[in-house]
Amino acid sequence: AQSVTQLDSQVPVFEEAPVELRCNYSSSVSVYLFWYVQYPNQGLQLLLKYLSGSTLVESINGFEAEFNKSQTSFHLRKPSVHISDTAEYFCAVSDSGTYKYIFGTGTRLKVLA
């Protein structure tokens, strides 16, 4: 069965520093990959997704993630974080042709002034 691992439960980082949030999934069979962000007391919002094509995907607010099939990873990166990026980030995977989504346990990003 598909699974998603987010090894870092919390990541503190200073403002304007780079950050990487790690995500690994279990199966390299055709998958779709997602990063969602959850701000305090809100539902989840899609940050970016990989379906096919270019392995590097970007969001409108400066985040990017790279699909690495050989390492079954989909790490999220941002070169310079802002206080407003403080949130919980969830990696999710869906096997192609299915309706089931598997989420990771989440990584709390705390940006420090």
Add this chain to the structure above:
Amino acid sequence: EAQVTQNPRYLITVTGKKLTVTCSQNMNHEYMSWYRQDPGLGLRQIYYSMNVEVTDKGDVPEGYKVSRKEKRNFPLILESPSPNQTSLYFCASGVGTGEGEQYFGPGTRLTVT
């Protein structure tokens, strides 16, 4: 405004008292799903629906029921709630199979005493 709504947002109940959490979307999405979010466990899929009258179990369906009689509504039913169902519940909707973005509701915080 395109949105997923859930009611109630907060609910405290007692063991064994049947309850229903409603979910409605106004985006004409075929796909709808319920998740529960627990600390350290991330989001886990309870049930999902590919279309009207078509539902299937997610990873943690025990103790829950769903129905999809109309495209816009997907209520979650707890016939006999127990304390281990105390959680934060999210409804989501989307298009297509696993490649699609999911749009999440604001969440329902349920406490079962």
